[in-house]
Amino acid sequence: GLPSGWTIKKSRSRNRNYYFNESTKESVWEPPVGTNIQKLEAFEAQSKVKASHLLIKHRDSRRPASWREDPITRSKEDAIEILKSHQKRILNGEQTLSEIASTESDCSSAKRKGDLGWFERGQMQPSFEQATFALKVGELSDIVETDSGVHLIERTG
Numbered sequence: 001g002l003p004s005g006w007t008i009k010k011s012r013s014r015n016r017n018y019y020f021n022e023s024t025k026e027s028v029w030e031p032p033v034g035t036n037i038q039k040l041e042a043f044e045a046q047s048k049v050k051a052s053h054l055l056i057k058h059r060d061s062r063r064p065a066s067w068r069e070d071p072i073t074r075s076k077e078d079a080i081e082i083l084k085s086h087q088k089r090i091l092n093g094e095q096t097l098s099e100i101a102s103t104e105s106d107c108s109s110a111k112r113k114g115d116l117g118w119f120e121r122g123q124m125q126p127s128f129e130q131a132t133f134a135l136k137v138g139e140l141s142d143i144v145e146t147d148s149g150v151h152l153i154e155r156t157g
């Protein structure tokens with residue numbers, strides 16, 4: 001929604017967006033004249049997502065250890081079977097992802113019921129990011145593989 005020649009940049013120092021004009025090289029905090037504010041707000045809204053996840057690691061994980069088990073020696077196939085059993089219980093409403101993640105997730109986020117907080121593109125491993133941004137708020141992913149292991153993801157924001 002910006003006039004041509006302008007781009008949005010992320011200011012690290014003040015954790016907010018600013019607007020940069022490629023030709024004049026000027027930076028401004030407020031959207032330049034001619035910006036379609038509705039479109040800009042829609043774009044900025046979908047740039048961050050909030051999610052919780054349940055991670056089951058295996059012996060080929062980039063770090064085959066966790067708060068709950070060290071070392072982790074299960075095979076990737078076994079990790080997928082374990083995650084499928086959790087997926088079934090979540091899908092039939094027996095348990096929530098948060099409840100299971102608290103005791104079963106091999107990520108330190110287990111202490112926060114699997115919550116990873118808000119994140120933007122470029123922060124998580126590509127397959128995890130892609131899967132999360134494809135979810136609607138409240139939706140549960142299918143099994144997602146990353147170098148960390150295998151995950152179920154619930155988008156919460």
Ligand SMILES: N=C(N)NCCC[C@H](NC(=O)[C@@H]1CCC/C1=C/[C@H](COP(=O)(O)O)NC=O)C(N)=O
Pocket residue numbers: 055062063106107108116117119123124125128146147148149
């Ligand atoms: N911004 C937030 N909240 N934290 C930084 C996350 C860094 C990011 N992490 C991941 O992509 C894995 C997969 C999705 C969640 C995640 C968690 C990993 C999984 O455990 P590990 O393989 O590291 O032992 N534990 C922490 O990082 C990365 N680019 O490596």
